Amino acid sequence: MFSSIILAVFSIIVLVYVRKKPRRTLPLPPGPRKYPIIGDLLVVPDESHWVAYDRIAKECNSDILHFSVFGNSVIVLNSFAAASDVLDRQSSISSSRPEGTMINEVMGWKSMFSVQPYGQQWRDHRKVFWQEFHPEHGRLHHRPIQLRCSRDLIRHLYESPLDFQTHIRHMIASSILMVVYGVDVQEKDDPNITLVEDALKHLDLGFIGTYMVDIFPFLKHIPRWIPGAGFQIIGENATRDLNLLVDVPYSQTRRLLAKGRGESSLICRALNRGSIPDGGPEEGIIKNTAATAYLGANETSKFSMTLFIALMALNPDIQERAQRELDQYLDHRLPEFEDEYYLPYTSAVMLEVLRLEPITPLGLPRSLVSDGDYKGYHLPSGSVVFCNLWAILRDETVFSEPEEFKPSRFLIDGQIDPRLKDYFMTAFGFGRRICPGRYFAMDNLWLNMASILSVFTIGKAVDENGQEIDINPEYTTNLNRHVLPFKCSIKPRSERAEELIRECRRL
Numbered sequence: 001m002f003s004s005i006i007l008a009v010f011s012i013i014v015l016v017y018v019r020k021k022p023r024r025t026l027p028l029p030p031g032p033r034k035y036p037i038i039g040d041l042l043v044v045p046d047e048s049h050w051v052a053y054d055r056i057a058k059e060c061n062s063d064i065l066h067f068s069v070f071g072n073s074v075i076v077l078n079s080f081a082a083a084s085d086v087l088d089r090q091s092s093i094s095s096s097r098p099e100g101t102m103i104n105e106v107m108g109w110k111s112m113f114s115v116q117p118y119g120q121q122w123r124d125h126r127k128v129f130w131q132e133f134h135p136e137h138g139r140l141h142h143r144p145i146q147l148r149c150s151r152d153l154i155r156h157l158y159e160s161p162l163d164f165q166t167h168i169r170h171m172i173a174s175s176i177l178m179v180v181y182g183v184d185v186q187e188k189d190d191p192n193i194t195l196v197e198d199a200l201k202h203l204d205l206g207f208i209g210t211y212m213v214d215i216f217p218f219l220k221h222i223p224r225w226i227p228g229a230g231f232q233i234i235g236e237n238a239t240r241d242l243n244l245l246v247d248v249p250y251s252q253t254r255r256l257l258a259k260g261r262g263e264s265s266l267i268c269r270a271l272n273r274g275s276i277p278d279g280g281p282e283e284g285i286i287k288n289t290a291a292t293a294y295l296g297a298n299e300t301s302k303f304s305m306t307l308f309i310a311l312m313a314l315n316p317d318i319q320e321r322a323q324r325e326l327d328q329y330l331d332h333r334l335p336e337f338e339d340e341y342y343l344p345y346t347s348a349v350m351l352e353v354l355r356l357e358p359i360t361p362l363g364l365p366r367s368l369v370s371d372g373d374y375k376g377y378h379l380p381s382g383s384v385v386f387c388n389l390w391a392i393l394r395d396e397t398v399f400s401e402p403e404e405f406k407p408s409r410f411l412i413d414g415q416i417d418p419r420l421k422d423y424f425m426t427a428f429g430f431g432r433r434i435c436p437g438r439y440f441a442m443d444n445l446w447l448n449m450a451s452i453l454s455v456f457t458i459g460k461a462v463d464e465n466g467q468e469i470d471i472n473p474e475y476t477t478n479l480n481r482h483v484l485p486f487k488c489s490i491k492p493r494s495e496r497a498e499e500l501i502r503e504c505r506r507l
């Protein structure tokens with residue numbers, strides 16, 4: 001009797017175990033040696049993760065890696081082939097984002113669709129975003145605003161070149177604020193620019209895996225006064241700053257609309273598309289989409305524009321080549337969007353800046369909603385997936401001497417190589433979650449880079465003894481990077497250039 005009870009209990013345990021853990025027939029992708037319980041915690045690198053992942057992938061001779069931290073599975077895709085297979089071909093299972101407890105719940109970001117899991121809520125927000133940011137719409141409605149902000153940038157750089165980072169930040173924030181909210185931006189110390197920067201400064205802190213609460217979600221319930229619960233205070237500050245960002249500019253737009261202004265904005269167009277009750281769920285979608293756009297545009301373009309300034313100062317021969325092309329074609333006028341096709345080297349400079357140092361080297365994390373596979377490896381459901389964009393954009397088989405800044409690599413027969421440009425677009429991610437702001441971003445970057453090159457010479461600054469100050473671009477090491485401040489000189493190229501700059505009066 002006793003032995004039959006033991007047998008029955010044993011059989012139930014085996015059944016439950018077998019049900020819960022279906023037998024895997026395929027192995028997991030390779031990765032470093034795993035330790036009991038903590039898994040790979042000790043070997044997960046704590047800085048420049050993308051460089052370390054690329055090295056480990058080469059050591060393992062595999063373009064896909066698997067890590068495990070306290071039983072949580074992490075997959076890193078290290079090649080174009082792996083990324084397009086998992087994120088494009090298997091997009092039905094790989095288009096979600098991980099439910100990062102810190103960012104989504106503790107910091108209150110779950111209303112931003114960039115971090116939402118795949119599903120109806122995400123689709124509703126992305127639809128509102130895409131109606132505004134698809135390329136034909138952008139050409140019609142955004143380009144005039146981008147042109148105006150770019151001319152302001154040229155004027156600001158002329159007036160106080162040492163403050164170039166402030167001016168870049170102003171140009172980007174004002175172009176997206178006008179597009180999304182239809183509100184004008186003050187020449188200096190605009191409160192809406194402070195709002196977005198305050199909200200963004202918390203983002204790095206909430207990145208998935210930075211806090212134990214992401215590994216042990218029950219920690220979100222511990223009160224803020226318990227020692228070690230500092231993340232709760234960070235969460236409260238982040239939630240407050242995000243709520244301000246979502247509400248304040250939106251209310252300004254509503255006030256403008258009530259006065260019959262602000263009509264050329266995402267908000268006005270989205271409100272006009274449906275009959276939206278005040279404060280109802282649809283209004284929430286528009287409000288949150290607007291804030292996601294404002295947040296998404298800021299750091300990304302700022303990083304690439306600042307890096308462009310550093311690379312131009314460091315590479316005078318490349319700068320001069322672009323200027324020769326601009327001078328020949330423009331014949332003493334500032335560039336406009338329609339000129340882009342005729343200025344391929346200038347476009348190549350932009351592509352190369354974005355290729356060399358992607359702002360988000362590991363993209364934004366995805367999560368697998370079901371089991372997948374790649375090259376005979378098992379990809380477990382629930383895994384967090386990182387795509388190593390940095391490694392993909394430095395693949396030696398596509399870009400020779402990938403660590404060199406060489407815009408001409410993008411040219412074939414004097415035009416942009418379409419095959420290479422398609423490959424390059426991976427800088428904006430893959431599949432259903434690919435960056436929906438990419439056309440706006442590329443328009444903004446191209447126009448501003450071309451305009452700066454056409455009227456300014458960028459060089460190294462000199463110190464009080466007349467010695468050149470070296471530039472060695474340094475970045476923060478978090479997953480959403482910033483270029484650390486540096487000095488450089490920005491001077492008008494000629495008297496004619498100075499005239500053109502003076503013509504950039506506020507439109």
Ligand code: HEM
Nearest residue numbers: 114293296297300301363364428429430433434435437441
């Ligand atoms: C140089 C500029 C930019 C770069 C390199 C960039 C890159 C990226 C990348 C790599 C992703 C993740 C895609 C994925 O998961 O596969 C992303 C997502 C996103 N980006 Fe951008 N981006 C840029 C500019 C912008 C701009 C200007 C906006 C807004 C106007 C924007 C809005 C977004 C949004 C909303 C998402 C989340 C999409 C979703 O989860 O469905 N980005 N971006």
